[in-house]
Amino acid sequence: MDARAKTVKERNGAPITPPGEQSVFLQNILESSTEYSIIGKDLSGKIQLWNAGARRLYGYEPEEVIGKANSSMLHTPEDLAAGKPAQIMDAALQAGKWEGTLTRCRNNGERFTARVVITPRRDATGKPIGFLLISKDISDEIRLTEELKATQFYARSLIEASLDPLVTISPEGKITDVNEGSIKVTGVPREKLIGADFSDYFTEPEKAREGYQQVFSKGAVTDYPLTIRHKDGRLTDVLYNASVYKDARGNVLGVFAAARDVTESRRAEQRFRTLIESAPDAMVLANREGIILLVNNQTESLFGYAREEMLGKSVDLFVPSRYRSAHPGNRAKFFGEPRLRPMGAGLELWGARKDGSEFPIEISLSPIESPQGLSVAATIRDVTVQKTSSQYARSLIEASLDPLVTISTEGKITDVNEGSIKVTGISRDKLIGTDFSDYFTEPKKAREGYQQVFAEGFVTDYPLTIRHKDGRLTDVLYNASVYKDTLGNVLGVFAAARDVTAQKRAEAEVAEQRNKELERLAELERFQRLTVGRELKMIELKKEIEELKKTGAR
Structure with missing residues (x-):
């Protein structure tokens, strides 16, 4: 037995050296785990146990460190200078365990963040003889958390960047989310709006109800007229564009509605926005037949089963019923070529809880050897938050009937919705990365528009004409504003265009009719002047004849 196999294992602080196959089995689990680094050391810090996870995590071979190296080499110079290793070991001895997050050093000099648990090892009399260190690289978790925060902030930033009142409505007609525009137009704070009836804030509640019910039945409404009543009595005439938004499976979650203030202009456009957390990891050990040999507490929490309900059962317990027929084949394929398969291998996987939810x-x-033969250790992570956040944000963006676009500080398109694709006739992948101004009849004016947003923070009702690739023109009015990161740095411009082609056509027809009427009126005036002039001449002529008659009579 090598130096690692001679390492004393312990449970609950008491040393145990189980004989026979069970000891070998537990030894193999410890040494074969690649997801977690497990290191044993004596009181001076000299390393006595170094498992496969430690080798993967830190980059040292067992023969390089066991009995030779001190665990202090895993600490940063800053922690060593501050005396942190001694402080941690003292705390572990006093409390029976130390748990926290540390910056660790690899053999190649790289640093990474790890979650570390340190427990004292004791002899039969209870005297401390060393420590057991279990650590896990959480760099990916931190990255995912930061990406999630950025996604959430991006979605919220887009929502709040809108100058129009935006609202989401449940199938029961309750408000589920609002932006600052809705708060301002009603004068009611967010916490009082959410959960209230959507129809309560209009002069015609029944018409408001009919509006969102029409969306649920037809999928969308456009330019639906309503009047919002502010709590101080002020009224705002609006036109609503609304459509349903859905989950990843296509189930309708609610209505997303955007109101454009048309008190002055009666026509404009809307825009809107988009809308997660990591779950604890679960660990499951199963044999070649898929029988569960070992689970941890996180598995109970994640899947909703008690430990005794899982041990001895098939791992198919965790597999949705629609995938179970294929699972034995997938398992056989893994055991046919057993190798480490890390997190995020690009597979779309689903788990099933005890209550049937997926x-x-x-x-x-990770393949490991056990007394029963080759087994597999599975580390399972719930990624619901990331999936839901991404789908919700995209669903809200695509729910808009208006063309929406985000523009970088260099004037490049960074994101578009289906509305932008339709109005230009150009696919998403070809739009993204191109100049925003390329798709307008007046590129210079388009550039001046987004530059004005960066300079002033926003623009409203900015007139432009979009040119479709087939030559068709669409007159639009843009509302645009900057959106920012969590530190307040401007990331780009979010712009929404309302199609006003029909409105401009109607205005032109009205102007043409007015000009015709004015010309007719002028013609009548000229005729009237001519007629009156002739009548006056006749009167004068009659007077002259009368005068001549009188003169002749004398």
């Missing part, structure tokens, strides 16, 4: 997961698989 959720998206990521799984890492």
Whole structure:
């Protein structure tokens, strides 16, 4: 037995050295785990146990460190200078365990963030003889959390960047989310709006109800007229564009509605926005037949089963019923070529809870040898928050009937919705990365528009004409404003265009009719002047004849 196999294992602080196959089985689990680094050391810090996870995480071979190296080499110079290793070991001895997050150093000099648990090892009399360190690289978790925060902030930033009142409505007609525009137009704070009846804030509640019910039945409404009543009595005439938004499976979640203030102009456009957390990891050990040999507490929390309900059962317990027929073949394929499969391997995987609900997961698989033969250790992570956040944000963006676009500080298109694709006739992948101004009849005016947004923070009712690739023109009015990151740095411009082609056509027809009427009126005036002039001449002529008659009579 090598130096690692001689390492004393312990449970709950008491040393145990189980004999026979069970000891070998537990030894293999410890040494074969690749997801977690497990290191044993004596009181001076000299390393006595170094498993496969430690080798993967830190980059040292067991023969390089066991009995030779001190665990202080895993700490940063800053922590060593501050005496942190001694402080941690003292705390572990006093409390029975130390748990926290540390910056660790690899053999190649790289640093990474790890979650570390340190427990004292004791002899039969209870005297401390060393420590057991279990650590896990959480760099990916931190990255995912930061990406999630950025996604959430991006979605919220787009929502609040809109100058129009935006609202989401449940199938029961309750308000589920609002932006600052809705708060301003009603004078009611967010917490009082959410959960209230959508129809309560209009002069015609029944008409408001009919509006969102029409959306649920037809999928969308456009330019639906309503009047919002502010709590101080002020009224705002609006036109609503609204459509349903859905989950990843196409189930309708509610209505997303955007109101354009038309008190002055009666026509404009709308825009809107988009809208997660990591779950604890679960660990499952199963044999070649898929029988569960070992689970941890996170597995109970994640899947909703008690430990005794899982042990000895098939791992198919965690697999949605629609995938179970294919699972034995997938398992056989893994055991045919057993190898480490890390998290985020690009597979779309789903788990099933005890209550039948399903959720998206990521799984890492590690083959290990056990007394029963080759087994597999699976680390399972719930990624519902990331999946839901991304889908919700995209669903809200695509729910808009108006062309929406985000523009970088260099004037490049960074994102578009289906409305922008339709109005230009150009696919998303060809729009993204091109100049925003390329798709207008007046590129210079388009550039001046978004530059004005960067300079002043926003523009409203900015007139432009979009040119479709087939030559068709669409007159639009843009509302646009900047959106920012969590530190307040401007990331770009969010712009929404309302199609006013029909409105401009109607205005031109009205102007033409007015000009015709004015010309007719002028013609009548000229005729009237001519007629009156002739009558006056006749009167004068009659007077002259009368005068001549009188003169002749004398």
